[in-house]
Amino acid sequence: MIATDAARTSVWPVGMLTGILAGLGAGAFWGMTFVTPLMLPGFSSVDVTVGRFVACGLFALLLFAARPLAGLFRRRAHQLVQLGAWHGPTPRQALAALGLSVLGYTGYYLLLVLAIQDAGAALPVLIIGTIPLWVMMLGKPHALRWGALVPGVLLTALGMVLMMQATGDATGHASADAPMMARGVLYAVAAMASWTAFGLLNAAWLRRHPEVNSTDWANWLGMAAGVGALLLWGLWGADWASLRAREGFGTFVLVCTVTGIGSAWVAAVLWNMASRRLSPSLAGQLIVSETVFGLIYTFAWSAQWPAAMQWAACVLFVLGILASIKAHR
Secondary structure (H helix, E strand, O other), rough: HHHHHHHHHHHHHHHHHHHHHHHHHHHHHHHHHHHHHHOOOOOOHHHHHHHHHHHHHHHHHHHHHHHHHHHHOOOOHHHHHHHHHOOOOOOOHHHHHHHHHHHHHHHHHHHHHHHHHHHHHHHHHHHHOOOHHHHHHHHOOOOOOOHHHHHHHHHHHHHHHHHHHHHHHOOOOOHHHHHHHHHHHHHHHHHHHHHHHHHHHHHHHHHHHOOOHHHHHHHHHHHHHHHHHHHHHHHHHOHHHHHHHHOOOOHHHHHHHHHHHHHHHHHHHHHHHHHHHHHHHHHHOOOOOOOOHHHHHHHHOOOOOOOHHHHHHHHHHHHHHHHHHHHOO
């Protein structure tokens, strides 16, 4: 009995710690997406979205295609017949990957880029940062009282009000720009709803399919996102000739490659690991790291020190998340 208890205390905390670190790592990569549109001012939101997820899809396709080839070097000649086994998704799994990739990849990122272009980066970062609260409330354990969530919700709402005021003062938006700011806020809210749905549905899918590992699922999502990006490009993207002729095209390719592999594929693997090791509500709390890193990257890129009200908003936002975590415990 003592040995069993010791094994439990030595295994569970390690798995929990791994899940927490994986979730924080995913947030660090996701945070890059908030500064990407600011680095590519000469390219439209569709172009940035397509470039990022085409890069993600190509990388996932290369990894998927390389898997059987890698087996040739690991297996002996009499075992090579096993290489004929199909390691790809079933039609139903492929359809699920395509739908979830729209919610959490192409659709979400397109809405986010549109929001940043209309309202700047700081305000959409904060709105996206409320995703942990939505994930926790919608995925709330039955044993958790709704009243326990009130402090976190109120702190986060107050932080949003402060950040909205600080963002308007810092950018100097005139009343004539109010419609653009409002449109950006609506895009950000839509992006938040899209990724919240993705986070809950993706975690549920992983729980129902333990036979699919985190890397394979990231590959399938990445390839589905690549297909969606190509469709998006065909409908609304710029033609290749004009895209290639634009100033800064080399930077565009580099940024899309880095974010496509890092912020999309690597972050997906890390998030899948966190989703498997933590409860949906606990994993959802870690999404706040995306907001923290996104603000750090944004302020570093713009060489701008946050204003006092922005600091206060961030403190309230983090306190709200901590209050929600405490309520969850």
